[in-house]
Amino acid sequence: MTTVVIPNYNGLVYLKDCLEALEQQTYKDFEILVVDNGSTDGSIEYVANYYKSIRLIALDKNYGFTGAVNRGIKATDNEFVVLLNNDTIPAVDWLEALVKCIVSHADAFSCCSKMMQVQDENIIDDAGDGYTVFGWAYKGYDGASAEKANKTRAITSCCAGAAIYRRSIFNQIGYLNDDFFAYLEDVDLSLRAMRAGYKHYFCHDALLTHIGSATSGSKYNDFKVRISARNSVWVYQMNIAKWLKVINSLPYILGISVKFFAFKRWGFGNAYLAGIREGFKNKPSREYCQQIQGSISVRTDWFLYLSMWKDTFAYIKMKMEMKRIFGGYQK
Structure with a gap:
């Protein structure tokens, strides 16, 4: 059985379409768990009154994306956990495709969806994330046409806005780092899993549309830029070996x-x-990394570094093809 965890913060305007799409799924062996971050827009009442079969965890305040989904993951003992943003609308066979993908890849910790822009469903929003030697994470094929990402492939990181995970592996590598609050927490988790020997896959036939920046309100704002910059430092400092940082x-x-x-x-x-200053000044909790030290080796660190160079060239190629010079991981 699978649990779909939906974090929500004042997202009532998006919940109806998301929940209705989940009701239409071809895959039926799943439950829905909404974790609400202290919403004041009627979200809690809406779910409680109109979706009696949905499990609801109502938190007393906003614990961020990380705080909400961690509570959701810990509240289930099902084999698979799917993290899903409230501003998404999954296709009817979306969940079936995700489950098939992770079952068919025994070495996978996570598999992510093909996220399309809600304004134009032929344009990709995210098709698997990469991480470069510049310390930048980026959304794969962001802004490209749908046919650019038409096969399942191994990737560096899964966007936690629409991805499936093996729940048991969280016990080994830890959960999302609560100190991140939001942004790049999924990259940190993915790199941690890679260093522990697990892989991630992009599932090309797990389709959904994504509004993007629904909770934060805009693509760029002072809060989002600062938190993302801080978290980018933390991702690099916590997952790149000291000797690789020198190189x-x-x-x-x-x-x-x-x-x-x-x-x-x-x-x-x-x-x-x-954000950069805060990232270097204040260190996040390291309890997550300490759990996997025994499985980290020079070989796994070299593998991660080579993946970073591969993603760097892929990023440059993508930007050149789309005639964009700059971009980043901004959800």
Whole structure:
């Protein structure tokens, strides 16, 4: 059996379409668990009154994406856990495709969906995430036409907005890091799993549409830029071995510099610098990493670093094809 965990914070306007789409799924062996982050827009009452079969966890305040989904994961003992954003509308066979994908890949910790833009369902929003030597994470094929991502493949990271996970592996590598609150927490989790020897896959036939930035309100704002910048430092500091940081110091410094000047041009330079400073000054909890130290080796770290270079070239190719110079992991 599978549990679909939907974190929600004042997302009543999106919940109806998402929940109705889940009711139409061809795969039936699943339950829905909505974890609400202290909403004040009637979300809790709506779910409680109109969806009696849905499990509901109503939290006392906003614990962020990480806090909500961690509580959801811990509240189930089913074999598979699906994390799903409330601003998505899954196709009828979406969940069936995800379950088939992870079952067919015994080495997989997670498999992610083919997320399409709600404004144009022929344009990709996310088709598996990458992580570059610049310390940037990015959405695969973001803005490209649907046919660009038409096969299942191994990837570096799964977007937790629509992905399936083997629940038992959380016990080994830890949960999403609560200190992240939101943004890049899924990249941190994915890199941690890779260092423990697990893989991630993009499932091309697990289709859904995604509005994007529904909770944060906009693609860029001071809060989102600052938190994303802070978390980007944490992802790098916690998952890249010390000796690799030395080797990769120049690309990493270049990555921070390029992003700063880009955000400065867009009016968010101060927010970006504040996040970078906070990331280096304040360290997140390391209890998650400590659980997997025994399985980390020079070989796994080299494999991760080679994957970063592969993703770097893929990112550059993608941007050149789309005639964009700059972009990043902004949900």
